[in-house]
Amino acid sequence: MKTKLLIIICSLIASFVPSMATNYAQMADSAYNKESYTRAIELYNKALSETGRNADIYYNLGNAYYRQGKVAQAVLAYERALRINPSFEEARANLKFVNSRLEDKPEDNNSLLTRTHDNVIAMMSADAWAWVAFAAFAVLCGLIAVYIFSSNIAMRKFGFFAGIVMIFVTLYFIVVAADAANRLNDHSEAIVTVPSTLLNSVPRQPKQTEKVVPLHEGTKVQIVDSVATPDDPKSPRWYNVRIGGGSTVAWLRATDVERI
Helix, strand or coil: CHHHHHHHHHHHHHHHHHHHHHHHHHHHHHHHHCCCHHHHHHHHHHHHHHHCCCHHHHHHHHHHHHHCCCHHHHHHHHHHHHHHCCCCHHHHHHHHHHHHCCCCCCCCCCCHHHHHHHHHHCCCCHHHHHHHHHHHHHHHHHHHHHHHHCCCHHHHHHHHHHHHHHHHHHHHHHHHHHHHHHHHCCCCEEEECCCEEEEECCCCCCCCCCCCEEEECCCEEEEEEEEECCCCCCCCEEEEEEECCCCCEEEEEHHHEEEC
């Protein structure tokens, strides 16, 4: 009897949590439409705390942040939406618009092949690419069967050569699915969330005589390494970062950025 009661209580709690998140999201939408952006941000964050990562809520949160003039937080929210759903065109368009208004314009120094591969990944979610890879493998198996069991010479040739092509196609789709899944859980990129920070050649507060490079809010960096600096009163950790896919790396305070 106690076991049944426990199961009923757990079921009620499980059904209650999504409804709370939905209510928070709906209340946030209402607050946003009334231009109460501070309240909308608070409610969207509550909805995220209930549901976990959600592309639509991150997108709406980014819109609310942008309306408040918090461009760094808007960029962060749009980036998180695109991590979950790479094909989210509205989030991509808004991110591109906000990036165009940043003081430090983002540059893509990647090769053409890398950019093309990134564009392919952005076409669908990781789960969708996994199904595409599975479908390609099924086609490959069918072509192998045609080559082995067909008595027609032309069909055997077709199965052989098409099968060779499908091997490479299947392997590429598997790589795309794996990369898409890895990017979903990749936290090596971060957004500068302070008005400005300084890039230094060493992980410490730069001296007045040292040459430093300023970096402004909303800029995306890739974290290459990190080091603890317990003696630094302003930041107990520094990140070694790369900007725009380039080869140059520098150090900045970990407190000045937030991981995507």
